[in-house]
Amino acid sequence: ETIGVSIPAATHGWAGALNYHAERTIERLEAANPDLDFVLTTTSGPSQQVSDIEDMVATRNIDALVVLPFESEPLTAPIQRVADGGVWVTVVDRGLAQEGIEDLYVAGDNDSFGRTAGTYFAENLDDGAKVVVMRGIASEVDNERVAGFEAALEGSGIEVLAMDHGNWNRDTAFGLMQDYLSRFPEIDAVWAADDDMAVGALAAIEQAGRTGEMIVVGGAGMKEMVARIRDNDTTVPVDVTYPPAMISTAIEMTALGVSGAAPVSGEFIIASELITADNAEDFYFEDSPY
Amino acid sequence: MSAESISNTGAARARKVDLRVIGPLVALVVLILIGVMLNPNFLSYSNVTNVLARSAFIGIIAIGMTFVITAGGLDLSVGSMAAFVAGLMIMAMNWLSVSMGDSVVVILLGIVLALGAGLAAGFINGILITRAGIEAFILTLGTMGIYRSLITWLADGGTLSLGSGLSSLYSPVYYGGILGLSWPIIVFALLAILGEIVMRHTAFGRHCAAIGSNEKVARYSSVHVQRVKLATYVLLGLSVGIAVVMYVPRLGSASATTGLLWELEAIAAVIIGGTLLKGGFGRVWGTVVGVLILSLISNLLNLTDFVSPYLNGAIQGVVIILAVVLQRNSGPAR
Amino acid sequence: MSAESISNTGAARARKVDLRVIGPLVALVVLILIGVMLNPNFLSYSNVTNVLARSAFIGIIAIGMTFVITAGGLDLSVGSMAAFVAGLMIMAMNWLSVSMGDSVVVILLGIVLALGAGLAAGFINGILITRAGIEAFILTLGTMGIYRSLITWLADGGTLSLGSGLSSLYSPVYYGGILGLSWPIIVFALLAILGEIVMRHTAFGRHCAAIGSNEKVARYSSVHVQRVKLATYVLLGLSVGIAVVMYVPRLGSASATTGLLWELEAIAAVIIGGTLLKGGFGRVWGTVVGVLILSLISNLLNLTDFVSPYLNGAIQGVVIILAVVLQRNSGPAR
Amino acid sequence: MSEPILALKGVTKSFGPIEVLHGVDFALRPGEVHALIGENGAGKSTTMKILAGYLSQTRGEIILDGKPIEFTGSDQVEDLGIIMIHQEFNLAEHLSVDQNVFLGRELKRGWRLDHRAMRTRTAELMSRLESRADPATPVSEISVPEKQMVEIAKALSRQARVLIMDEPTAVLTERETEVLFRQVERLRDEGVAILYTSHKLGEVKRIADRVTVLRDGIMVRSDLIDDVTEDDMATAMVGRELSDLYPPKSDRGAEPILEVSNVSVRGVVENASLTLHRGEVLGIGGLVGSGRTELAEAIAGLRPRTGTVMLKGQPLAAGQVAQAMKAGLVYLTEDRKGAGLLLEKSLRENLTLPLLKDFGRPLIDRKREEAALDRAIEDFAIKVPARNMAVGDLSGGNQQKLLLAKTLLSDPDVVIIDEPTRGIDIGTKQQVYNLIADLAAGGRSIIVISSEMPELIGLASRVVVMHAGRVAGELAGDAVTENGIVRLAMGMEQSGKENAA
Ligand SMILES: Nc1ncnc2c1ncn2[C@@H]1O[C@H](COP(=O)(O)OP(=O)(O)OP(=O)(O)O)[C@@H](O)[C@H]1O
């Protein structure tokens, strides 16, 4: 059997980790099952992703497709066509615009990702606390996360001073945080919707000598951040998970599904969890690049 | 130094021209041969159709770009412009369908709007470059940022999608066709032929080359330099509009990532095809070959398992360079 | 010619030259005034220092780019090259620290490696452009893809991070300084002064302009055209190396996103500064002003609430265009 | 007689399949001015480029100081003291005059450029050449003759043992030519070997010590100058006797066809007025930089201007070249390389560029283009080794002929010709003069701007002379004399007609 895997290219840390896990899983499964063949493509945009999927169908005769859609709407019809051709479809993370196309759905929960951070702020910050937000690359994912975050803050009396795009990028986040620090004499907390940005923000705070004035909450569970939590860093009290390893789960389950070894189908939604000093050890993976 | 290169030019030219003419073709043939060797399905009907149809967007834009570059200009904004026009078109169609239902008329109006918007965007670039005298690179870098921002803003950071009724009504424009050829392929082919004729056999094409070669000489030869330059940008805008008309039915949506880096791909295709970046000489068929080369590379990479998908970009880079080496001038001088 | 008409042309020239000379400066001053009006912290020591230090990477690269463009070349690969060199440097330093511990020697070796790697990368670009005669745009588009792929592959799609011991040992190179000036600012300023002197007061700078103006003429005047062109790329590679040396201590990491779009920013800065894209005339101080303009725009956008952050790119685009309009040639003809 | 310093022995040169030099033997001696003359395309420039190492010969030897030598680079050639001034300008337009003069040989103080020294030396050289060009001006902003002076200054700034000049006087007026010749004589007296070519045979007679005639790539004769007359030279070059150079002047009609009143171009032309009648050949004379070119370009719609231009009673809008051409007025530029021809394009593409619409719409009819080219080649005796070659590979004179053909293609009523015979050999010159006379006889009207006094006098029945951007006066009939023109051009006399025209 041939399984096609189509995921976004490693254009930021989380996607990089996704690539890492996908590659390792494929290597492992190929070594274990000589019958299984994988086609991995990484893509930089929805249009190219559609092309990649077309190629897999036209030239590689795939039996199953594991896809993390770059965007929902544009990929829906093309994936529908693949599914109509009798190919097993597993959708990862980003749901399609139409229900019932995929055989298997494995996903994180972006709303929960933002909501978990928001809830933490609502519960742990004082009324009137001031927060700045670093958003990701303008996209659906980012919108969902921010919506969840804002919903959780509703009525908490916490003031969001500013929201700008840090593009899931350390360097951009560094500059953005420097400017926030110049602009606002008082900041109580930073929500960086991704750990890469949190790293940049932390460096800027440290440079300005304002460590201790504010906390930074990132997301996705990057190794360095988890380590800081584990070590009781007061600036980084918690983090929110969004495990890139979900791709491994998806690929493994798909392999099981197409080989008929076990009946798998349905939805697996992995809600975001709060990493705290107490459970940090469980989320720390020494060998992961992320 | 010169002694060598100059003395060579005369003798070398005959030979050189040949190589420069067939260079891109050779690269294309080599890629096709590699494809055939790598995968028996490479020349299958469905793969060939897929590759050709998806080349159409960049291809159509690159045809317009050939004229701009031949006349000594450049346009970095086409990718963002395509995204913006697609966004406008989708919003307008969705809005119209509220009152008019999911009808063909709505789609036709959308098409007219896309073509008009492309034209207008090209006109704005052109007029600012020719009348206000702003360096094309910088101006279009600016408008690139502007259109990209506008589409992000229109889509509120997310995706603008065509209503599903309209979407299924419109999708045959990408997926349908006649005689086994899908519409994008037909449109691309027709525009390529038309472009080649215009470039080679009309006064407009000649004037583009003359302007790119030496603007002052063109002006002294009573060529309407500013008008022709403006026209190249308008034409490019129009071709962006046409590309959008073929693109929207494919995915039914537009977002901040639509058309990302299309400008670089289009420019690369034009240059791989043998058009001079500094202007003065352009050929549309070369551009078509260039577009096909670029599409084939990524298709080939999907045909096989390479060491690591991370290295795709590297292989692409190497092939682009090799394709140009094949048709480079014989010496370093130029 | 009569005294009268001479004085006329003289006066006209003085005025024209002036506008072109001070154009970018005017734009810069306007931006600063806007900044002061928008936010009282704008001129604070920390904000000014931040902006200057952040400008340093692109600034240093743009200084090198000024020479390349003045000599009629172009380099699109610098952003990827920076990422690749940074990745190499980090890996090498981590590897060395295993045997040598977290010592200053390791850092010095890393610096030497980064400079060497930048130099080598610039040399490769330069040699392929000058000896193999490949169009600079295409060649560097190719190497851009190659370096970007290589860094992604080296980092396994993720981030390469400097060990924390080394990181804290090295970080003063970005964060530290003397006399209230941080090192990146000092290095940037020194290189800018050096660059300006080389451009204006050495034969090398003059030869760059001559080659960009007319390569054949330069060759006939016994300028070593290929050697000088090669040198501009090598110099640019070296400046990428220097930029990396200043960049790595900041966050101690490199990934596939490092240096993204730096090439466009650097080129834009060069052109905003008044260097001609087609070559023949370049000025380093203009480039410095261009870099500052670009940094200030994003600083200003961060310091204030505009309609929507989605529109930041649009505002950036408009300001870039306006900055160039200020110093355009008086008429559309050119 | 001294030993040759630089010589060619049996040198042939081929471009692709075409051999243009067939076994040339030739020697240059120190302290001697040697003139190389010949028809357009005879191979003079090629010979000179081989001597100066810019081209390598196909066969044969170059001998320097008695020993065969191979040139390896322009560096080496310059170090050997061989300096060449090219027929086409070799100046970097973006750089200033002094930067060009010292390009590749910059004066330095330590590692730094010595700006002051270079500027002073340039100013010295330019003033020795009696040129007013400011060393700090970018070359793109100076006029064609001034560019030539910069080229000469550049050559003078090098330490030459051999100075090779390819038609240095083609764009100069007699006054500047005289200035140049004084420098040449000075160098000759210092023992420099000078090779020089020109189509102005009077000049050759005046300056050369020895003259060699090249015909179709073969040396046909070489004599001491005292042994030959101008007629001998012309005959040897052309291969036939030349009759009177200038055709008889036709009578001008009374009907004004072009009326120019109070035209000004900022900084260069002030309130210039003139009238041209049907069937008339009108000359415009003046010194270099007097604004003749600017006036002509302003009339033709190539420059912004004020004032009115009436063509056949209809006003011509300023800055509208195409409209002027449509109305029947064309201008032939003096700047062949910068504004006249697309050097990388073929003859056909150049010829038809201004008039493509007439060659078929929407599609261009290639056959008609080819036919037009055939006619042009024939009418203007253009020597084309290969039909599809780039125009830049034609000899200078043949480029000029093509430019003439291109300009006249639209069959205009009024032609303004700026330096019509620049670089054209004596045989073809006669053809061009006949052509101008024929045009006038056919009811066309021509304005000839020329720095060659005899040309103005020989062709024009009336001459307008400009000085410092103003029309200094007008001469007609028998008053058209060298002396009269010069007096007006120098601003020594203000003719009463100044404002009357
Ligand atoms: N690079 C080249 N390629 C092909 N043919 C060339 C090239 N250069 C010169 N020729 C041809 O060689 C012949 C001699 O040219 P050359 O320039 O030496 O003539 P010339 O005697 O200087 O004429 P003129 O008086 O017009 O300047 C011409 O027929 C010309 O077309």
Ligand SMILES: Nc1ncnc2c1ncn2[C@@H]1O[C@H](COP(=O)(O)OP(=O)(O)OP(=O)(O)O)[C@@H](O)[C@H]1O
């Ligand atoms: N682009 C320009 N910018 C500034 N000054 C110019 C420019 N072009 C020409 N000039 C100046 O205008 C003056 C007139 O030049 P022009 O070439 O018209 O002289 P001319 O009378 O035609 O003489 P000739 O034809 O012998 O050169 C010169 O002093 C020249 O330096």
Ligand SMILES: [Mg+2]
């Ligand atoms: Mg010649």
Ligand SMILES: [Mg+2]
């Ligand atoms: Mg003139």
